[in-house]
Amino acid sequence: xxxxxxxxxxxxxxxxxxxxxxxxxxxxxxxxxxxxxxxxxxxxxxxxxxxxxxxxxxxxxxxxxxxxxxxxxxxxxxxxxxxxxxxxxxxxxxxxxxxxxxxxxxxxxxxxxxxxxxxxxxxxxxxxxxxxxxxxxxxxxxxxxxxxxxxxxxxxxxxxxxxxxxxxxxxxxxxxxxxxxxxxxxxxxxxxxxxxxxxxxxxxxxxxxxxxxxxxxxxxxxxxxxxxxxxxxxxxxxxxxxxxxxxxxxxxxxxxxxxxxxxxxxxxxxxxxxxxxxxxxxxxxxxxxxxxxxxxxxxxxxxxxxxxxxxxxxxxxxxxxxxxxxxxxxxxxxxxxxxxxxxxxxxxxxxxxxxxxxxxxxxxxxxxxxxxxxxxxxxxxxxxxxxxxxxxxxxxxxxxxxxxxxxxxxxxxxxxxxxxxxxxxxxx
Numbered sequence: 269x270x271x272x273x274x275x276x277x278x279x280x281x282x283x284x285x286x287x288x289x290x291x292x293x294x295x296x297x298x299x300x301x302x303x304x305x306x307x308x309x310x311x312x313x314x315x316x317x318x319x320x321x322x323x324x325x326x327x328x329x330x331x332x333x334x335x336x337x338x339x340x341x342x343x344x345x346x347x348x349x350x351x352x353x354x355x356x357x358x359x360x361x362x363x364x365x366x367x368x369x370x371x372x373x374x375x376x377x378x379x380x381x382x383x384x385x386x387x388x389x390x391x392x393x394x395x396x397x398x399x400x401x402x403x404x405x406x407x408x409x410x411x412x413x414x415x416x417x418x419x420x421x422x423x424x425x426x427x428x429x430x431x432x433x434x435x436x437x438x439x440x441x442x443x444x445x446x447x448x449x450x451x452x453x454x455x456x457x458x459x460x461x462x463x464x465x466x467x468x469x470x471x472x473x474x475x476x477x478x479x480x481x482x483x484x485x486x487x488x489x490x491x492x493x494x495x496x497x498x499x500x501x502x503x504x505x506x507x508x509x510x511x512x513x514x515x516x517x518x519x520x521x522x523x524x525x526x527x528x529x530x531x532x533x534x535x536x537x538x539x540x541x542x543x544x545x546x547x548x549x550x551x552x553x554x555x556x557x558x559x560x561x562x563x564x565x566x567x568x569x570x571x572x573x574x575x576x577x578x579x580x581x582x583x584x585x586x587x588x589x590x591x592x593x594x595x596x597x598x599x600x601x602x603x604x605x606x607x608x609x610x611x612x613x614x615x616x617x618x619x620x621x622x623x624x625x626x627x628x629x630x631x632x633x634x635x636x637x638x639x640x641x642x643x644x645x646x647x648x649x650x651x652x653x654x655x656x657x658x659x660x661x662x663x664x665x666x667x668x669x670x671x672x673x674x675x676x677x678x679x680x681x682x683x684x685x686x687x688x689x690x691x692x693x694x695x696x
Contacts, residue, residue, distance in 0.1 A: 271367035274374045275354055281381070282388040299386045300420040303394040306380050310394075310401030314344065316424045317540065320412040320453045321432025321466065323592050324533040327525060327572055328432050328466075329411040331537045331559075334566040336407055336544075337361045338559035339551045344400040344408030346421070348389065351571055351586075351693040358396045362567050365399050373398060389413050393420040417455020428543050429456045429485075431476070432466040432536050433591075446471040454479040462486040462543055466536035490539035496531050501602070505561065506530060510538060518553070523560045527573030527585065528602065529595035534560075571692045573599055576685075580677040581605060582670075584685040584692045588614070590622045596686060597626060605682030609634065609673040611695075612687035613666060614649060615642040623687070624656045632676065633660025636669035638690035666694040 269277060304311055317332060319325045326347055337343040343361055350356040355364035373395045374381070381391060393413075400408045410426070412419045434450045450472035457463050457479045465476050468489040480487035497516065499508035505522040508531060518538070523530055541551055563569055573596075576582040581603070587596045600608065608631040614620055615638070627633075635650040637643040646662040646669075653660070663669040666685075673683045685695050 269371060269375065271371055274371045277374065278354075278388055278391065282386065282391055295418060297418065297420065297423055299384055300390050300393060300423050302384050303377075303380065303386055303390060304397060304423060306377075306384075307394060307398050310397040311424050313401040314405050315407040316410050316426040317407065318410050318412070318421065318424055318426040318429045318456050319432070320416040320419075320430070320456050322434055322449065322453075322589070323587070323595070324432035324466070324529065324536070325411050326586075327530060327569070328430065328533045328536050329409045330567040330569040331523075331525075331533065331563055332540060333359075333362075333409045334559040334563045335537070335541060335551060335556055336409070336549075337566060338562075339549070339555040341406040341549070342404070344396070344403075344405040345411075345567060346393070346396040346400075346408065347411040348392070348413050349689060349693075351689070351696050356568060357392055358399055359568065360400070360403055360405055362565075364568070365395075369399060370395070387420075390420045397424075412453075412456065415452040415455070417452050419456075422456055425458055426456075426461055427547060428540055429458065429461055429463040430466070430536055430540050431456070431463065432533060434467075434469065434472045447475055450475040451479075457483050457485050457487075459483045460485060462488075464536060464539045464543060465489045466532060466539075467491050488539065488543075490535040493542075494535045494538055496535070499528070499531060501526060508534065510534070512542075518556075521557065521560055524562060524564050525569070525572050527595065527599050529587075529592075529599070530572075570696055571689070576695065579679040580609075580674065580681045580683055582674070582683045582685065584695050586689045586692050587686060588618065588623075588688050590619060590626065593623050593626055593687075596684070597628070600628075600682065600684060603682055606678060606680040607632065607682075609677050609681060609683040610660070611636060611666070611669045611673050611683060611685040611691070612649070613638050613646065613669075613691040614644050614687045615640070615690065616644045617642060618688075620644065620649070620652055621656075624653050624658060627653075627656065627658055629657050629659075631658075632673075633658050634669035634673045635660055635662040636666045636691065637664065638666055638688055638694055640690055643688075643690070666691050670695060 333345040358365040497509040571586040613636040650662040
């Protein structure tokens with residue numbers, strides 16, 4: 269099979285969460301463990317950092333990967349979902365796995381795939397581990413797909429675990445209260461492995477403290493130790509000063525990810541770096557500064573408060589749940605513009621009403637549907653939105669919605685595109 273035929277095989281043959289939702293998930297790790305065993309357990313052949321969280325785990329993973337590769341470590345990065353190219357999921361030092369290596373893995377493992385019947389995600393996780401082992405990475409950043417406890421990535425034994433934050437998402441799978449969701453994320457905490465929690469919040473802190481105690485794992489909350497003392501947007505950078513226990517630690521860090529929600533993620537990242545230094549990793553300040561200025565260049569990260577064009581200003585962001593959209597709206601308020609045009613599409617298994625309730629009523633909406641089975645039809649989204657006094661038209665595709673938004677917008681207006689990772693993927 270050539271590359272396209274290989275992808276078609278993976279997409280058509282295997283249960284895929286992107287396409288069908290919760291039906292693609294397995295309720296244990298047996299498939300992943302079996303697949304990895306067949307591959308001679310590649311996940312044990314390199315060091316890992318395991319990253320979970322409701323929002324921010326992708327940005328955090330990419331920042332850490334940028335820092336480690338800038339410091340001279342051969343760094344693997346596994347993330348999901350992809351936006352434009354399947355190979356975005358699996359990278360070493362920012363370079364995607366080659367088309368040939370994707371084809372070779374599937375060809376060599378086809379018999380095992382047919383026998384084990386893994387999901388799409390289980391297969392890509394095994395592919396990533398095999399790729400990282402074959403290329404002898406020094407360390408790999410492994411982003412959890414969904415939850416933590418039963419996520420296929422949870423077969424690694426990391427040197428550090430990190431959990432960025434906890435908010436409501438995938439409530440039909442992870443639970444409908446923050447303690448339940450936190451408990452699923454806390455499933456990545458391993459015996460005697462240090463864990464960094466990004467934010468200390470009252471509803472979930474004891475879940476993490478108890479799980480860490482149970483596993484004899486050293487735990488710290490980044491928000492207890494580190495603080496943003498000052499920040500400002502300077503051109504294409506988010507510039508901030510960070511203190512450690514009230515003492516200035518980093519002055520004028522420039523981050524090329526300009527969404528202000530990155531101020532939370534940067535604390536998690538920096539706490540992990542401090543832990544890595546304690547473990548003997550040689551990460552100089554100058555490497556850290558350089559890496560944070562070049563996260564997108566070093567790792568290929570896209571879709572985080574990303575400017576697509578100017579006059580009118582078009583910005584997209586993958587925030588897709590209540591907490592993510594709240595952060596997006598703060599950034600919209602901070603962005604100078606005249607009128608706001610909102611291109612939005614969502615998938616069926618999200619808390620759609622909770623998101624719509626947050627959206628500004630003075631914007632013009634362009635309701636659309638990304639091209640996948642889980643997408644909510646744009647007419648249904650428009651109907652739900654009308655109950656929240658949101659006004660606009662429904663368009664069958666993302667492309668048509670964006671075209672009309674550009675047609676209607678003046679040069680001083682802002683067009684925001686989001687509501688779903690898959691809407692952003694199509695725009696990109």
